Amino acid sequence: MLQKSPIRINWSSFLEPWQQIDWLLFLLPVGLTVFGGIMIRSTELNLGRNDWWQHWFVGGIGLALAVLVARWRYKILRQWQWAIYALTNLSLLAVIFIGTTGGGAQRWITVAGFNVQPSEFAKLGLIITLAGILQAKTADTIGTLFKTLGVAAVPWALVFLQPDLGTSLVFGAIALGMLYWGNTNPGWLVLLISPIVSVVLFNLYLTGWFIWAAIIILIAWFTLPWPQWGALGALSLNVMAGEFGQLLWERLLKDYQKDRLILFLNPEQDPLGGGYHLIQSRIAIGAGQL
16 A cells, blocks of 8 residues: 655755855844834834834835845846836936925825835946946946946936936945946046036135146046047036036025025034934034944
8 A cells, every 4th residue: 555755845945045045144234224113113203103114114015025036136126227227217207207296396106105216226227237247348448338328328418307316326326336346447437427527616615626726637548548538528517517517506496405405514504404403413423423
């Protein structure tokens, strides 16, 4: 008489993918998400609101996606880098046409009662796309550098037009960071951010701008393939950036964006409003130290 052998569960094969997981990296964001939901709930009890569960719900979706992505070989993403890039830009375009407006900006798309912010997903999409480009060819030439910047410029411009100055700056930081690790000459990166410095110095501290201009000329002279034209071009770009700063302040920046910059430099102008958190942070560090 034949006897059926008992069914055995191979627990080792089930646990194997989890044996090399970085538990600290895994549990820290999970713990922060749980703690954040508790803090939101404690705040909303005083306001008569009950939206805190959305924080945990979205966090749970993010956790599931993180585990799913962790099981993929990241090289597979290279096959989809341009599809991801196209989807990223389409989602940012959709915000312009069907987005929800709030706080002076149009940044969200309402899906099933939730406000989804495509620019947050676009950060990841940009990272995947640039990683694919820089893996194929490092940005150690001017041509590859401008190709990479051109790819990053499209989602950056779409985010800037929402307008979302803060997130557009994050996009710039992502591109610069990846270019650095993509073997770009550090001097070229300094030249790329030099106009931003000139906008501030040209209008607030002219003597400092002349010192900065001298530094830029030297960097361009010693790092660019064509020293003379490169130095002249870098200087001209910084002069135009300084002049453009006045136009940027007067006509292009929104009032709330101006307030952020002013209050960052001098939060005492609105101690009970926009400058409140900056002042309280300074008090906290002063009292408790780092």
